[in-house]
Amino acid sequence: MLKFTDEHEWLQIDGDVATVGITKHAADQLGDLVFVELPETGTALTKGESAATVESVKAASDVYCPLDGEILETNPAIVEDPALVNGDPQGAGWFFKLKLSDPSAANALLDEDAYKELIA
């Protein structure tokens, strides 16, 4: 199940695990990323809390945790090469995997059509 937030994160949800990243729209707006900082595995985060930081040449931005959960795994490839996020934001540029505290909470997030409408 693919979901989106109005803060421009995407979630690919499989059971109680969500793979999270930022949308192509977000990556385009940020411009070329030069730095990514990811959370520690095992960190418990609540919805809306800062989970990661991305920086372009000009500015730093937070990536928020889209739902309550615990960080299971992060993507070291984007720390090594932040340009991966710009090149393939909804694929190889994923940020982290989140074990959801309440998988049903995902139902309240945007579906793809609703997100496309948001950025239209």
Next chain:
Amino acid sequence: MAPTWRPDLDEHTASNDAPLKQTPLHALHISLDARMVPFAGYDMPVQYPAGVLKEHLHTRAAAGLFDVSHMGQVELRAASGTLEDAALALESLVPVDVLGIAEGRQRYALFTDETGGILDDLMIARLPDRFLIVVNAACKDADFAHLKAHLGDRFELALLEDRALLALQGPRAEDVLAELWADVAAMRFMDVAEALIHDVPCIISRSGYTGEDGFEISIPADKAEDIARRLLDHPDVLPIGLGARDSLRLEAGLCLYGNDIDTTTCPIEAALEWAIQKARRTGGARSGGFPGAGAILDAQTNGTAIRRVGLKPEGKAPIRGGATLFSDATGATEVGKVTSGSFGPTVGHPVAMGYVETGLATPGTTVFAELRGRYLPMTVSVLPFITPTYKR
């Protein structure tokens, strides 16, 4: 309208309700699909479709064209007809040897205040019959009032609202501009010349704000877009926004007024003593005589408690302006602050500058910046971070 991706504060925050001003190149920026942001009261391009990173690298590899028409251009003429009178009058406002600026040359200068703080930084160019003074956009009204108040009764002053200012910067700048004005090759760094480009009277200086060889070109507003388009038609030239202008000047170790220098910093703290020539220093032919001279010359003799230095973050994380600096990783003792910080696309690592206690200003010293609750090492570094390619 599509929501913007969480805008960063310095770019997008509406500071007041006044309508934004536009430069003579505004329509050109829109046609080039620039991302526009408010800056110093103007609607300005922060980047074009290439993006800040590529614009920065392109400027150092080939040539970049910047619209800096928001900056203030002031003409100063002497009613007496003797430009030396105007030079001496300007010396009452800046700690610079203005009398020593030869015709066809320009010099970096500072307006100082009575406490020795910096009101603005500027360029003073000497033309055959007048001085051309270029000041920062955010300060230009105050600067013009300052000049009027001190020099207005004896000198003709005009804030040129009908002229654009372009900067063409980078290793290909000379060849590109030479296609419009052949004499450009004869100019050296900080030379200034009046030129006809396609019959348009322009003033060209060989200077800039990137650390690269390059030119700034003052053009009548109604001819600016035509000349800008001719320059952009060259395959080596890309338009460059304010984003890359900032990262380029930071790699070059150049101060941004309002970030790195302001009324609370004196020129000596800011490591700008090179801008005070011998004639204006203690013991010089025209020592002192500018606002704050007592404090500034005393600081030059006796040193200051803090100094502006280059700072190289040891990790990958950019440390931005505003970060507090500490003596060690426990964050117990504050020793300074970062005033500008960015990723440096050419050097390939983050770069910054800021102020530290003078005892820590020696290159190689490690200080620690607070970032998101941690204390990250930064090495005090020699400025600039790149090797300038000025044609001296």
